[in-house]
Amino acid sequence: MIGKKEVQVRKYFTQEFSGEVPTGKVLDLFQNFQTHPLGEGISYSLFNGVIKKLRGPQTVAEVTQTSRVVATPSAAAKEVELEIVEIGNMDFPDFKCFKTGTLLDKLFSDHEEGGGIYGGTANIVIGESGVGKSTVMLDILAKIKRNQPEAKVLYISSEMTRNDLFFYYRKMPIIAEVPTLLLMDYIQTGFVKAIEKALTGEHDVILIDSHQDIIVKLKDVLGWKSTYAEAWLTNLVIKAADGMGKSIFCIQHMTKGGTYVGSTYLKHATTSMMEIKFGPGNRRYLEFTKNRRGGSLVNKPLFYSMADGQVVYDQASWDQLVRAEEVAHTEEARREELESEFDDLFLSATLQTSSVEEPTEFTEENKVEVEQ
Amino acid sequence: MLSQAQFNEAKAAAIKSEPLTKPVMLSEIKLSDNSQKDGFIHLNDSRVPASGAFFKQLASLLNINQTLNSKFEKNGDAAIGNKLIGAVKHYTERRGGDVPLMMVANRDQREVTGIVKADKFARISNETLFKTAEEILNEVPDMHIESIDNGGGTSRINLIHTSEVGFERIGKDEVFRFGISLVNNPTQTQVDDFFYRLVCANGAVAKDMTAAFQLKQANAQGIAELFQSLKAYGKNGFVPRAFSERLERATGTRASLSEVQRAVDSVVGNLKHEDPEMRRRLQESVVDNHFPMYKSTMARVFNAGHNPDFLTDKQKSFIKTGMSVWDLVNELTWLGSHNTVEEYENRARFKAAGGSLFAKSNYDLEAAQFATI
Numbered sequence: 001m002i003g004k005k006e007v008q009v010r011k012y013f014t015q016e017f018s019g020e021v022p023t024g025k026v027l028d029l030f031q032n033f034q035t036h037p038l039g040e041g042i043s044y045s046l047f048n049g050v051i052k053k054l055r056g057p058q059t060v061a062e063v064t065q066t067s068r069v070v071a072t073p074s075a076a077a078k079e080v081e082l083e084i085v086e087i088g089n090m091d092f093p094d095f096k097c098f099k100t101g102t103l104l105d106k107l108f109s110d111h112e113e114g115g116g117i118y119g120g121t122a123n124i125v126i127g128e129s130g131v132g133k134s135t136v137m138l139d140i141l142a143k144i145k146r147n148q149p150e151a152k153v154l155y156i157s158s159e160m161t162r163n164d165l166f167f168y169y170r171k172m173p174i175i176a177e178v179p180t181l182l183l184m185d186y187i188q189t190g191f192v193k194a195i196e197k198a199l200t201g202e203h204d205v206i207l208i209d210s211h212q213d214i215i216v217k218l219k220d221v222l223g224w225k226s227t228y229a230e231a232w233l234t235n236l237v238i239k240a241a242d243g244m245g246k247s248i249f250c251i252q253h254m255t256k257g258g259t260y261v262g263s264t265y266l267k268h269a270t271t272s273m274m275e276i277k278f279g280p281g282n283r284r285y286l287e288f289t290k291n292r293r294g295g296s297l298v299n300k301p302l303f304y305s306m307a308d309g310q311v312v313y314d315q316a317s318w319d320q321l322v323r324a325e326e327v328a329h330t331e332e333a334r335r336e337e338l339e340s341e342f343d344d345l346f347l348s349a350t351l352q353t354s355s356v357e358e359p360t361e362f363t364e365e366n367k368v369e370v371e372q
Numbered sequence: 373m374l375s376q377a378q379f380n381e382a383k384a385a386a387i388k389s390e391p392l393t394k395p396v397m398l399s400e401i402k403l404s405d406n407s408q409k410d411g412f413i414h415l416n417d418s419r420v421p422a423s424g425a426f427f428k429q430l431a432s433l434l435n436i437n438q439t440l441n442s443k444f445e446k447n448g449d450a451a452i453g454n455k456l457i458g459a460v461k462h463y464t465e466r467r468g469g470d471v472p473l474m475m476v477a478n479r480d481q482r483e484v485t486g487i488v489k490a491d492k493f494a495r496i497s498n499e500t501l502f503k504t505a506e507e508i509l510n511e512v513p514d515m516h517i518e519s520i521d522n523g524g525g526t527s528r529i530n531l532i533h534t535s536e537v538g539f540e541r542i543g544k545d546e547v548f549r550f551g552i553s554l555v556n557n558p559t560q561t562q563v564d565d566f567f568y569r570l571v572c573a574n575g576a577v578a579k580d581m582t583a584a585f586q587l588k589q590a591n592a593q594g595i596a597e598l599f600q601s602l603k604a605y606g607k608n609g610f611v612p613r614a615f616s617e618r619l620e621r622a623t624g625t626r627a628s629l630s631e632v633q634r635a636v637d638s639v640v641g642n643l644k645h646e647d648p649e650m651r652r653r654l655q656e657s658v659v660d661n662h663f664p665m666y667k668s669t670m671a672r673v674f675n676a677g678h679n680p681d682f683l684t685d686k687q688k689s690f691i692k693t694g695m696s697v698w699d700l701v702n703e704l705t706w707l708g709s710h711n712t713v714e715e716y717e718n719r720a721r722f723k724a725a726g727g728s729l730f731a732k733s734n735y736d737l738e739a740a741q742f743a744t745i
Contacts, residue, residue, distance in 0.1 A: 280600075317600070324596035327500055331590065334497050335393060342392040342477055346420045346484070 005042055009050040012038040021054045052223040093245035095119050098151050098205055100143035103313040104286075107302060108272070109293040117144070118293050119204060122241040122269060124211075126252045126260055127276035132284055133251050134160075135172065136276055136304070137207050139311040140249075142174040144205055154203035156195070158183040158213045174310045179203075183214070187221060195233070199240040204247065206240065211250035212262055234266045241271075279303065374517040379502075382520040386498035386527040391476045391558045395490055398471040401430075403457045413484070415475075421483035427456070429487050433473075434459040476558045478525065485525065488559045494587040494594060495561045498527050501554055504602075505529045508552075512606055518551065518568060518575055519709075521720035528720065529554040530566045530575060533609060539616050542623055545571040550610040552602070553577040562586035563602065564727070565612045574705035576727040618730065621738065622698040628736035629673070629680070630688035631729065632666050632695060635704055638725050639663075644715040654714045662703045665694035689736040697735045701726045 002010075012033060013021055022029065030047050033039040097116040099105050105115035112118075117140075127133045141153040155178050157165070162182065169175055186194040195214065199206060208214065211233060218229035240246045250270075252262035258277075260267065267273065272291040279285045285301040288294060300321060303314040374382075402414035413422045436459055474493035476486040496504075508531060509515050518532040532551035539546040546569070553564040555577075563585045564577045585601055588594050612618075639662070640655040659666055673680045673691065680688070695703075708722030716722075 281604075320599050320603070321592070321596045324599055325592040327496070327595050328590075328592035331496055331500060331595075334499075338390065338392045339394050341479070342394040342475075345392065345479060345482065346477065347416050347418045 005046055006050050008038050009033070009042060009047055010054070012036055013054065021051055026051055053225075055223045093120050095245065096151075096204060096247075098144045098247065099147050100140050101147040102143060102311075103302060103315060103318055104140070107286075107288055107294055107297045107300065108291070110296045111293055115294065117205065117247050118271075119245045119247050120241055121247050121271035121293065122237050122266075123247070123249045123272045123274065124252050124260075124262070124266065124270050125249055125274045125276065126254050126262070128254050128258065128278075131276045131278060133276050134168070134209055135306070136286060136311055137209070137249055137251065138168065138172065138175045138178060141178045141205065141207055142172075142176075142310075145177055146174075151205060152203045153178060153205045153207075154198060154201075155180045155207045155209065156183060156198050157181070157209045158217060159210060160184075171306075172309045183217070187217065191217065191222065196236065199236050199246075199248070200244065205249075206246060207249045207251070208237070209251045210253065211237075211266065212253050215263075230263045231265065234263055234269065237266065238269050277301075374520065379517060379520070382522060382529075383499075383502040386502065386520075386522050386556075389478075389480065389522070389525075389527075390498050391485070391525060392479055393493070394475045394477070396473050396475050398460060398473055401460060401473075403460060405457075408456065411483070423478075423481070423483050423485045426484050426486055431456055431459070433487065433489060474559070486558050491589075493559050494590050495556060495559055496587065496590070496595065498556055501527060501529065501556045501561065504599075505531060505554055508602065508606070515551065518566070519720075521723075523718050523720065526555065526557045528556075528564075528577070530577065530723075532566060532568050532575075535609060536570060537609070537611060539619055542616070542619050545569075546619060546623075547571065548615075550612070550615075552605065552610055560586060561598070563598070563605075564724075565610075565731075566727075567612075567615075569702065569705070572702065572706055573709060574702055574726075575709045575723050576701065576705040576730060577723050619698070621735065622701060622730055623696055625697045625735045626692040626737050626740070627695045627697045627700045628689045629666075629669050629691040629693055630685050631697065631736055632663060632669070632693050632700060633688060635700055635725065635729070636663050636666055639704070639707060639716075639722065642716045642718060642721065644717050658714060662707065663695070663700075669693045690740075692737055692740065697729065701730045704729065 013019060015038075016036070026048050027044075029051070030044050033042070033047060096119040097109070097112055098119070099114065099116040105117070107115065108117045109115045125133050125137055138155060141155055144151050145153055157180065160168075160182065161184055165180070165182070181194070181198050183191065183194060199208075214233055215226060215229045218224040218233070219226045224232075237248050237250060241248045250262075250266065252260065252266075255261055260273075270290070271293060273289050274286055274291075275289055276284065276286045279301065283303050284305070285303040287301045288298050291298050301317075303317045304311050305314065306312070396415065400415060404414070407413055407422070408427050411422055411424070412419050413426075414420070434456070436456065472490035473487055474490045475484050476488075477484040505517065509517070512533070514534040515531055516534065518530040520530070521528040530551065530553045532549050534549065536547050536549055539548070549568040549570065551566040551568070553566040555562050555564055566575065566577050568575045585605070587598050636659060639658055643651055643654055643658070645651045645654060669691065670680050673683070683691075704722045704726030707716075708719055708724075708726060
């Protein structure tokens, strides 16, 4: 519900600035507002609060149409026509499949020989701070580029500056040719447009580093509400992935306790969730905890190390894991055989002797004191 | 060192004696008044023979206290049997539901011999254990099989590396070969340390000397972790951590009367001979030849006015003998590794007894010198 005073402020912006909030200091805007007939009886804090809202989701025009607007998502308020289509008659994008040429491809997908990263997927990458999320993902982009030069990859960094990136590059020369967009360059102006353009542009595989940091910047710098910022960015990611057939990777953060802290909306909407972790002896590994394109390899750790300026996956450990799986299958089958033999030996009719004593029923008299 | 033929023979024997297993719920096990005495249980309306060890394990997993458990074992009292029946019922009804268990049976003896909570059953089959040994032999070129001990429901494959590691600071004879012992008991697969003292060709196996090194769960992840641990341990040449420091402690500490007596009891109690007179003579001979300090220490205790038979283990643990802990370990492992005139039920057990003594976290008299301060 919006109060009369807020409507008054919104009308002011509609009349004077066509519904847009001009850039500049809020205090200067407030001083001008006070000279306007609509400015009477409005405090600075209320004015400032309305500006924060206006720079966020709703346009002034939408709100000023009525003095009492119920805060429901605009999409729900519109008339919706349901489009129900048989699955076989649906339009599907031309799924591209990008390969890094490493063991990791298998983990990304078991739908294709040799695996690979499918287009039309939104993926989350999580891990505690410093574990190597950006390193692994940049390496993936670089290897796709090396393996499929025609693939258009893009690294969108909201956290790193050029200087930060220099040290990454020095550590990993393989990333030299990864096209990169530094959002910090747009923090003063065009931040939102830059994100929109990058995600809906020509690139096929896009890494967002990080989803949470972009939300924080939308909130702190542009005054958006965090729930709105989160929904806006997630919708954009889904649009780019599902609607435009791109493969989007969103780096997310974890608590120190290992809990995912990002958007639940994003978590549920994504195709896969890849976790990067420290294993025994501080060896790093990655594993998928969810993967709609590679279900058979979920929760299988792939260890890696850094060598010659790039990520090297541990083939021997992987082979060992595969072998362990084979052994586990064999063991399971063998246990079934042993159980069957047990049944034949002890539970077959021939062993049910005539002198079977009736099992004693439990009574209060034979209750035992059991150590708790 | 074993030949391929001997290995294959041992493998076939181990596979043949693979324990049978059956997952059951606690509520499916029915006991009667005479179950324990007569050695049977009811399962799915069938009368199933069960060993004493089975009842002991069942009582233990139902948290029946140890005293009751011992009474139970000694006289098979029907009243105590009733208490077990009550415990099964109590556990099922009062502990928030049923308990998944894994029952283990010996097909040759045709009886169930053990029971554990299902999540504690972490074992690969004997066939896989032998295959794992073969893979280790293929991957580690200087590794070979020192011995295989099958018996008592346990298979133990002792693998040894040919490289020799000397600890001459401790003694010129202290040169060893190290390896591992892959062990399958009826409910658990584990890897023990195995070391071999060159001068007397004694092999010893020791549990718990290295960090926890056992199959934690009988699934792919557990198996992968076990393989990984084996691989990592192999990179260090299978030398247990702090072996040298432990060796120094074992050579520099006197064995207590309690430690020696436990060793003597385990050896003479394992003698196979039936004839009482022959058995007595052999017992004396074993003590004279391998534990000479035992008799002299007992005499010393008598002379000091005490009857050793009435001393507790704790009291005996304060009495020093003329042997070092290391001497005692070597006597046990020598008996475990060599054929002798006297015959034993399970000679391989002495390798483990020696290893366990060596791996003990604190020797009885390790801090004895501080008593004089």
